[in-house]
Structure formats: C-alpha cells, structure tokens
Amino acid sequence: MVTKSLTASSTAGVTAGAGANRRRTYTAHASTHDMTITAAESDFAARFGLSPGQICGRALSDLLQAGPPTRLRDRVAELSEGRAGWFTERVTGRHAGGRAFAADLTAIAVTGAAGTAGLVLLLHPLGEVDVPRPRELTLSALDARMLEGVAVGASTVQLAARLYLSRQGVEYRVGLLLRRFDAPNRPALVARAHALGLFAPGQWPPQVLPDLVE
Structure with a gap:
C-alpha cells in the first residue's frame, strides 16, 4: 500500500x-x-x-x-x-x-x-x-493521415493500402515528414508530433487536430 x-x-x-x-x-x-x-x-x-x-x-x-x-x-x-x-x-x-x-x-x-x-x-x-497554431505546423490531409498511420505503427505496406499509394510513395511522404520535423526515424517523428501538440489528447487511434489540417 x-x-x-x-x-x-x-x-x-x-x-x-x-x-x-x-x-x-x-x-x-x-x-x-x-x-x-x-x-x-x-x-x-x-x-x-x-x-x-x-x-x-x-x-x-x-x-x-x-x-x-x-x-x-x-x-x-x-x-x-x-x-x-x-x-x-x-x-x-x-x-x-x-x-x-x-x-x-x-x-x-x-x-x-x-x-x-x-x-x-x-x-x-x-x-x-485561444492558442494560435503556427502556420508551419499545418498539414495536408494526406500528410495528416500518414502521420496518424505512423503513430499507430502501421507498416509501409499497410499505409500504402490504406492511402491508395505505392510503397515508394509512402516512403517518399514519410521521408518528407521526417525532414520537416527533424526526426531521424518514425518513432522520433511520432514523439515530435506529440511534443508539438499535433494530436488530439487522449485519442486512440491518434488523430491530428482538425484545425491543423488544410
């Protein structure tokens, strides 16, 4: 006790x-x-x-x-x-x-x-x-879905099927997100997204806040 x-x-x-x-x-x-x-x-x-x-x-x-x-x-x-x-x-x-x-x-x-x-x-x-969101934190709808998929641990093949992209297309988009948020790998990308407040708190599966999606 x-x-x-x-x-x-x-x-x-x-x-x-x-x-x-x-x-x-x-x-x-x-x-x-x-x-x-x-x-x-x-x-x-x-x-x-x-x-x-x-x-x-x-x-x-x-x-x-x-x-x-x-x-x-x-x-x-x-x-x-x-x-x-x-x-x-x-x-x-x-x-x-x-x-x-x-x-x-x-x-x-x-x-x-x-x-x-x-x-x-x-x-x-x-x-x-009122907490204004920096313009640089807004995401396209595709990148928001990509980030959500990475956050739940979806593989490249699973993301490709979910988002109707080729595996090369998924790797390209994930690579852009890694560079944009200065993350060395996918787990670091998810951690950085949480630290920046991109996800709605307490949501599973993770969901990018609607006001950050263009």
Whole structure:
C-alpha cells in the first residue's frame, strides 16, 4: 500500500497556494516513472473530453503543456529524485474537441517505504484560451493521415493500402515528414508530433487536430 507523506514545509506551501485560489480543483494521480495518469476523478478527465477509464494510461505531457516540451518532465524528475516535494506550473491543456484551456497544475510527491511512489495532481482551471497554431505546423490531409498511420505503427505496406499509394510513395511522404520535423526515424517523428501538440489528447487511434489540417 502506498503511504502519502508530505513534509511540513511542502504541505504549508501547497495549502497556501490552494487557499489563494478558490476555483474548483480537479484531482488525479500519476506515475513518476513514465508520467502516465493512473487514476482520475471524472471531472478531471472531463476537462480533456475523456472518461476516467480513457484518461488512465495517457501521458501527462500529452495532455498538458508548460512552456518548453521538457518542462513538465524536468519538474517531475525533481519530485521523483527527492529534490522537491511539490511544484505548481501554469499549463495549457486541450480538450479532445480541440478547445484549449489554461490552468494551474500542482503536483505533490507521494512517498512510500521505497521513496517517491507517485504524484497527486491538482488542476485549477482558469478558462478557455485561444492558442494560435503556427502556420508551419499545418498539414495536408494526406500528410495528416500518414502521420496518424505512423503513430499507430502501421507498416509501409499497410499505409500504402490504406492511402491508395505505392510503397515508394509512402516512403517518399514519410521521408518528407521526417525532414520537416527533424526526426531521424518514425518513432522520433511520432514523439515530435506529440511534443508539438499535433494530436488530439487522449485519442486512440491518434488523430491530428482538425484545425491543423488544410
């Protein structure tokens, strides 16, 4: 059984932050190992257009962005390594329907006998925001379908059959995407697409956001 343990100083800091903000708090739990959601209340999941069952297993970095793509990962690493007990970051989340919202995210380390065992996440929504998409991130309909296929692990032959292209045509289009997003291989291309927020959060199979498709 996991035992929740906070230092007196970190508890005081989190309490002070929560007291200053009387908005509704949505709660979830996450793993420090791979930053995936392990449990969530229904209202937390609903902020992303998902059910509690659908959001479990989703990567926190795919659901929320905080400045540079590595920002949340670095802050979680501080908790995992015991260098901090909690943190609060201003983040941007995206509903499965494409709407974006701003929020304050507080992550609190949960410790057990073996050290940090997980995170408690407190999400304080601030309201919807307009997040303009850079023109260079828009994709043609064909490239969007190609990227979605690569993201589910479809082979060149499967992509060719699905998109009515030759195998050489698939390799050419994938090659263009690799160069465009400076990715050395297909897994790196998918990781880069997630980091740039090209996919709707919590969707399987992955779907490129409609407002990014020309």
